[in-house]
Amino acid sequence: MSEKHTTDVxxxxxxxxxxxxxxxxxxxxxxxxxxxxxxxxxxQCAELYPEKPIYDIPAWPVISGQDLTDRLLEQIAPFNPxxxxxxxxxxxxxxxxxxxxxxxxxxxVIEAPVIVIAAGGGSFMPKKPPIxxxxxxxxxxxxxxxxxMDVFKDHDxxxxxxxxxxxxxxxxxxxxxxxxxxxxxxxxxxxxxxxVLKMRKLVEQGKMGLVIGDIKGIDGADGQVEALQVKTxxxxxxxxxxxxxxxxYGLTMKLGPVADFGLNLHENLIPVDTEKFQTSEAGIxxxxxxxxYPGKLKLILxxxxxxxxxxxEAFRICRPNEKLRFQYTxxxxxxxxxxxxxxxxxx
Amino acid sequence: xxxxxxxxEGVKHELxxxxxxxxxxxxxxxxLPIKAECGGSCCCATCHVYVDEDWLDKLYPLSEDEDxxxxxxxxxxxxxxLSCQLIMTEDLDGLSVTLSETAKP
Numbered sequence: 001m002s003e004k005h006t007t008d009v010x011x012x013x014x015x016x017x018x019x020x021x022x023x024x025x026x027x028x029x030x031x032x033x034x035x036x037x038x039x040x041x042x043x044q045c046a047e048l049y050p051e052k053p054i055y056d057i058p059a060w061p062v063i064s065g066q067d068l069t070d071r072l073l074e075q076i077a078p079f080n081p082x083x084x085x086x087x088x089x090x091x092x093x094x095x096x097x098x099x100x101x102x103x104x105x106x107x108x109v110i111e112a113p114v115i116v117i118a119a120g121g122g123s124f125m126p127k128k129p130p131i132x133x134x135x136x137x138x139x140x141x142x143x144x145x146x147x148x149m150d151v152f153k154d155h156d157x158x159x160x161x162x163x164x165x166x167x168x169x170x171x172x173x174x175x176x177x178x179x180x181x182x183x184x185x186x187x188x189x190x191x192x193x194x195x196v197l198k199m200r201k202l203v204e205q206g207k208m209g210l211v212i213g214d215i216k217g218i219d220g221a222d223g224q225v226e227a228l229q230v231k232t233x234x235x236x237x238x239x240x241x242x243x244x245x246x247x248x249y250g251l252t253m254k255l256g257p258v259a260d261f262g263l264n265l266h267e268n269l270i271p272v273d274t275e276k277f278q279t280s281e282a283g284i285x286x287x288x289x290x291x292x293y294p295g296k297l298k299l300i301l302x303x304x305x306x307x308x309x310x311x312x313e314a315f316r317i318c319r320p321n322e323k324l325r326f327q328y329t330x331x332x333x334x335x336x337x338x339x340x341x342x343x344x345x346x347x
Numbered sequence: 348x349x350x351x352x353x354x355x356e357g358v359k360h361e362l363x364x365x366x367x368x369x370x371x372x373x374x375x376x377x378x379l380p381i382k383a384e385c386g387g388s389c390c391c392a393t394c395h396v397y398v399d400e401d402w403l404d405k406l407y408p409l410s411e412d413e414d415x416x417x418x419x420x421x422x423x424x425x426x427x428x429l430s431c432q433l434i435m436t437e438d439l440d441g442l443s444v445t446l447s448e449t450a451k452p
Contacts, residue, residue: 048390121384130421162418185423190415250419252393253384268452 002107005082007033008318009114010102012089012258015043017288017303018118019072024311026079027327027335030318033082033110035089035102037123037256042069044120045300047251058301068300078340084108088123090257092284100283114314117261117270117279117286118303121253129160129249133218140223142245152244154178158228160215161248167191169246170199174208181209181240183230211238218245258290266292276313277306283317285310348435351399351443354379355451364435370396370444371431382452387431389413392420394430395450399443406433420449 009025011018014036022032040046045054045065053062063071087104092115095101101111126144128134134142143151146169157177159170162184168191174180182199189196202208213232220226225245230238255268263270264280269292272278277285287310288303296302315324329335336342348364352374362377364370371394374381382393389412398406403426409417413432417423430444 044385048385049388052388052390127419127421162415185418186414188414190418249421250391252391 002109004109004111005033006111007031007082008112009033009116009314010035010089010100010110010112011081011116011118012036012102013043013118013120013288013290014038014041014083014085015118015120015288016045016068016072016300017120017307018043018116019069019076020304021116021118021287021307021310022076022079022081023072024308025314026076026081027329027338028311028315028324029338030114030311030314031081032079033084033112035084035087035104035108035110037086037088037125039085041073041083041085042066044253045069047124054300056299056301078338084110088256089119092261113283113318115284116310116314117258117284117290118288118307119255119258120289122258122268122290123254123256124251125254125256126247127249127252129215129247131216131218137218137220137223137225137245141220141225141243142218142247144247146246149173149176152177152246155244156242157181157244157246158183158215158240158242159246159248160184161250162186162189162191163248163250164191164195165248166246167195167199169248170208171195171202173246174202177244179209181211181242183211183213183215183228183240185212185214187212211240213238215247272306275309277310278313285314348437348440350435350439351441352377352379352396353443353445355446355448364440364442366435366437368435369431370433370435370439370442371429373435374430374446379446380452381430381446381450383431383450385431389416389429389432392416392429393450395420395422395447396428396430396444397424397447398426398428398433399445400426402439402442402444405438405442420447422447422449 008030009032011034014034046069050066087106090105092102099111099113100115103109153176156179158181160183170182203210213230215228216231217229228240270286272286272291274293287306289298350364352360364373371383384393385391
């Protein structure tokens with residue numbers, strides 16, 4: 001897949017700060033494309049704690065991570081941002097025309113004068129069990145996500161994990177795989193009760209296997225897994241024959257390719273100035289949890305403030321020949337028109 | 348109040364503790380290597396510590412959420428806890444924990 005877009009601002013990360021940046025940039029008529037590794041907007045708020053209450057958002061005595069995300073999406077809807085989900089911003093390069101070009105791991109290319117890194121704690125990446133040899137099998141016969149179900153068709157499949165991903169894929173793969181065995185540390189599952197019930201029924205009917213234990217080793221050759229070693233509490237060490245292994249041990253955040261963008265870094269954070277929130281490269285900004293400056297507080301509200309100031313400089317870069325006018329949404333009919341709330345005073 | 352923390356390199360630290368603070372917050376506040384990526388909402392396991400056996404009985408018991416999260420680590424032991432779920436009280440004055448590899452930033 002290769003597609004190319006041109007826009008004013010590329011935002012890496014669709015968490016609360018990235019979303020609010022769309023608003024501040026939108027008021028200045030700048031169009032945005034957002035890239036996020038998750039399959040949905042909201043970043044940490046949506047992935048880690050959608051249900052948890054947040055108490056320090058101004059004017060919201062209490063709001064959940066998911067509600068905050070939904071409200072921000074509503075607020076930025078008039079600016080029609082373009083989202084590219086399940087894409088990891090992999091590399092950037094400066095073009096001869098002065099613009100930046102960003103390429104994702106899935107081959108999407110976006111060109112813009114400004115890049116805003118709003119990547120929070122970094123990219124959400126799958127947690128991998130501490131089995132060093134696993135690397136030799138990844139992408140061949142060991143996977144941490146399902147992109148094409150065909151890869152597993154007619155295979156002896158082992159799935160590890162106790163959450164929704166593990167259980168859902170057990171149920172989805174059971175009809176097409178040659179065999180499915182679920183491995184989990186405890187005989188207790190965090191997944192939706194209905195999926196757990198369905199899984200238990202399949203196990204009872206002998207249509208899939210369930211092993212309670214920890215996967216400790218892998219055997220195979222040339223990237224093809226042949227067996228997994230499982231340490232169990234009741235049966236000792238077991239060898240599970242298989243030809244595909246799907247591991248769902250949750251997600252963790254890693255800075256990822258942003259570390260190789262050529263920006264100055266400070267302990268995995270990106271130093272910025274506190275006037276424009278610009279990085280060591282002109283035209284590249286960093287806002288929210290990923291940036292660093294003296295006195296930085298990792299609060300959502302700090303990221304909102306940073307977005308507003310960043311947008312001023314982004315405008316100057318994107319529209320060098322236009323004058324920046326600071327206006328209030330309460331009084332500017334121009335801004336109100338952009339937000340779709342202008343009253344028709346012609347009558 | 349004090350807590351004793353052994354970091355991943357085996358170095359021991361004595362930290363001032365405040366009542367009502369989460370043990371994770373105390374460790375983070377002192378700048379020891381703890382990732383604590385979800386910020387204390389029991390949604391990751393990157394504040395995973397091992398609690399000194401003598402203190403296990405004095406802790407507030409493991410919740411189901413914490414149990415699930417600990418399962419996502421690869422270095423869980425019987426004395427594993429998430430330090431964001433341990434709230435300092437006078438009973439815990441002197442608590443001794445060791446930071447896990449999972450907690451490493």
